[in-house]
Amino acid sequence: MRPRKPGTVLIAGAGLAGARCAETLRAGGFEGRVILVGEEREVPYERPALSKEVLAGEREASALALRPPGFWDEAGIELVLRVRVERVRIAQRLAETSDGRILAWDSLVAATGARARRLASAGATPAGVRYLRTLEDAVTLRRELVPGARLAVVGSGFIGAEVASSARARGVDVALIGRGIAPFERILGGEVGRLLAERYRAHGVEVRLGVGVAGFHSRADGHVRAIVLDDGAEIACDAALVGVGTTLATEPLAGDGLTATDGSLPTDPCGRTGVPGVFACGDIASAWRPSLGLRLRFEHWTSAAGQAACVARTILGEECPYDDPPYFWSDQFGLRLQHVGFAESWARAEIEGEGNSFLVRYLDGDGRLLAGLAANRPREAAALRRELAAREALAA
Numbered sequence: 521m522r523p524r525k526p527g528t529v530l531i532a533g534a535g536l537a538g539a540r541c542a543e544t545l546r547a548g549g550f551e552g553r554v555i556l557v558g559e560e561r562e563v564p565y566e567r568p569a570l571s572k573e574v575l576a577g578e579r580e581a582s583a584l585a586l587r588p589p590g591f592w593d594e595a596g597i598e599l600v601l602r603v604r605v606e607r608v609r610i611a612q613r614l615a616e617t618s619d620g621r622i623l624a625w626d627s628l629v630a631a632t633g634a635r636a637r638r639l640a641s642a643g644a645t646p647a648g649v650r651y652l653r654t655l656e657d658a659v660t661l662r663r664e665l666v667p668g669a670r671l672a673v674v675g676s677g678f679i680g681a682e683v684a685s686s687a688r689a690r691g692v693d694v695a696l697i698g699r700g701i702a703p704f705e706r707i708l709g710g711e712v713g714r715l716l717a718e719r720y721r722a723h724g725v726e727v728r729l730g731v732g733v734a735g736f737h738s739r740a741d742g743h744v745r746a747i748v749l750d751d752g753a754e755i756a757c758d759a760a761l762v763g764v765g766t767t768l769a770t771e772p773l774a775g776d777g778l779t780a781t782d783g784s785l786p787t788d789p790c791g792r793t794g795v796p797g798v799f800a801c802g803d804i805a806s807a808w809r810p811s812l813g814l815r816l817r818f819e820h821w822t823s824a825a826g827q828a829a830c831v832a833r834t835i836l837g838e839e840c841p842y843d844d845p846p847y848f849w850s851d852q853f854g855l856r857l858q859h860v861g862f863a864e865s866w867a868r869a870e871i872e873g874e875g876n877s878f879l880v881r882y883l884d885g886d887g888r889l890l891a892g893l894a895a896n897r898p899r900e901a902a903a904l905r906r907e908l909a910a911r912e913a914l915a916a
């Protein structure tokens with residue numbers, strides 16, 4: 521029988537990682553208290569749908585819950601919503617919350633994720649300039665997406681591209697502004713980035729690359745009316761969405777010596793931080809990946825879920841390293857993009873297919889697969905995953 525550690529597990533952050541950790545603890549027979557504290561008002565929900573189905577009007581915001589109503593009570597998980605973990609006192613094993621509670625814990629799981637990075641360089645942002653991280657953000661932005669409205673999207677990363685795609689599907693005029701010379705150039709390479717930019721243009725998006733935002737112009741009522749680019753051009757708009765990355769929500773643990781210089785919480789492959797009894801998983805964790813020989817932080821659904829399950833099993837007494845090949849997907853302009861593996865650089869990228877269906881293999885100098893991208897090719901994506909998993913298992 522697996523040893524069962526009693527006591528209280530306090531999970532800070534009721535997003536995907538927090539929720540998955542809590543339910544895996546119960547599924548694994550954990551008999552102590554599980555307290556899941558989240559600052560949002562919704563029960564844990566599917567964040568990826570926000571920029572896709574929710575904005576495109578294909579899915580109601582109320583249909584995103586990760587688990588059916590009653591699940592958390594039935595599982596004996598104390599779900600505390602609209603409450604922040606304000607401060608953690610590591611030495612005393614206590615946490616202070618925004619509603620004045622002091623919670624004692626035996627194990628603490630930091631799963632507070634990330635927030636949308638604010639656009640600092642452009643001064644004060646007028647009304648109508650939106651960010652997208654939460655369900656509330658998505659509902660607010662969706663109101664702006666009426667046919668014929670003009671949306672300026674700042675940032676040509678995943679959030680920007682997906683919002684642009686959903687907005688076009690609703691008949692919104694979209695301008696997409698990106699600093700890089702091609703979208704996703706760093707992760708997917710210039711050639712694939714240019715393919716994607718062409719696709720956005722073919723879907724009626726005005727794509728402006730290699731430029732940043734210098735500021736905004738507002739109407740008399742204070743609402744945004746144009747974005748000023750740093751090349752002097754102006755883009756008229758009725759609303760703007762800024763998707764320029766994230767900042768990490770590690771405030772409750774700041775000052776405890778747990779955070780790295782990039783603000784993340786470094787962990788071992790099982791999610792343990794350097795402090796006994798303190799774990800981290802999801803977007804805030806930078807975990808050691810044995811097969812890659814690297815410490816990496818991902819902001820992707822699959823690694824958040826996988827790490828969280830491993831943290832739970834580790835608390836249950838198993839040694840459960842998470843070392844699956846990195847994986848993410850993105851839905852944009854009729855493409856399901858699935859990316860597997862990790863490559864900071866590659867010797868060559870082999871592209872097969874075009875338009876609505878293509879496959880890219882990123883290879884090292886010896887022709888070995890480092891990463892792959894499948895566009896509307898789910899079977900090949902699965903094969904890439906298997907190929908990389910087999911290689912990584914060998915390497916580990």
Ligand SMILES: Cc1cc2nc3c(=O)[nH]c(=O)nc-3n(C[C@H](O)[C@H](O)[C@H](O)COP(=O)(O)OP(=O)(O)OC[C@H]3O[C@@H](n4cnc5c(N)ncnc54)[C@H](O)[C@@H]3O)c2cc1C
Nearest residue numbers: 533535536537559567568604605632633802803819820821
């Ligand atoms: C719009 C959008 C679309 C996405 N699409 C994809 C996709 O297509 N594919 C993919 O692989 N990934 C996608 N992702 C990324 C994926 O959703 C994240 O990687 C995943 O949600 C990370 O889970 P998490 O639990 O670590 O963080 P989060 O989901 O951010 O959850 C953290 C929770 O903790 C709360 N919190 C923060 N601080 C505190 C505190 N002090 N006290 C209490 N609660 C706190 C936050 O409010 C939040 O509810 C998308 C993300 C967004 C925002």
